[in-house]
Amino acid sequence: MKVVIPGGSGHIGTFLSRALSAAGHEVVVLGRRTGVRWDGRTLGPWAAELDGADAVVNLAGRSVSCRYTTESLREMMASRVDSARAVGAAIAAAARPPRVWLQMSTATIYAHRFDAPNDEATGVLGGAEPDVPGYWSYSVEIAKNWEAAQAAADTPATRKVALRTAIVMSPERGGAFTVLRGLVRAGLGGPVAGGAQYVSWLHETDFVRTVEFLLDRELDGPVNLAAPDPLPQREFMRVLRSDTELLRKSRRVVPTRLLEAGFTFRYPDWPTAARDLVAPHRAEP
Secondary structure (H helix, E strand, O other): OEEEEEOOOOHHHHHHHHHHHHOOOEEEEEEOOOOEEOOOOOOOHHHHHOOOOOEEEEOOOOOOOOOOOHHHHHHHHHHHHHHHHHHHHHHHHOOOOOOEEEEEEEHHHEOOOOOOOEOOOOOOEOOOOOOOOHHHHHHHHHHHHHHHHHHHOOOOOOEEEEEEEOEEEOOOOOOHHHHHHHHHHOOOOOOOOOOOOEEOEEEHHHHHHHHHHHHHOOOOEEEEEOOOOOEEHHHHOOOOOOOHHHHHOOOOEOOHHHHHOOOOOOOOOHHHHHHHHHHHHOOOO
């Protein structure tokens, strides 16, 4: 299978590309500095890679590992929406369009809530919660516009899936777990804002496995990519990044559609996943 990965040079794209290549797939990465070059906004020679490809997994978007200033939030919106529109235009122009387009999205689209978990059918979308910082709603708008750009693309021959992804935990440097581990080692892994807010997460192995699963299953529309065991932050005992939205927003997301489709998580609960993630570092001082 030929899989094209726009934005595949980032943290998630690196381990996903490696895993898909190891499984025998032909992987083409579209990047601004590595792989086949693209600008993430406009059609160009890169679009030829999608013509005849079997699948596209679009991971492009400005990193959220930054302070949420007005400028950075605008860049997050533009990079996500523009890249999704560009991928959609390339698929629409292809003589032999890919049969499936997996589009990165985020579990942040759901509301900050404590009363019930959010799944794809009954989950409450965010943006109207009372008594939360104003920029939280902008993060939700980014997610909504991101998914809308994919949905609006005129690609009738291509199955489209929006990957509502929780925080992906990888032992490799550059991701959320690196920050988490560093803060915990510094003694800063205690409860934040009371610690009752839920943390939704996904082990990198299961991220790869869900992508492979969705490439082969006839699911479309939004799918939650999260382990089935979200838990309160006080139990998780970890600090995620340095922005207060990541620390305080309750993300209780469950992967109902994946479970109903028969997917089995290798790391369904946090203690099992944490032991595996920490294992590569045990020899470090």
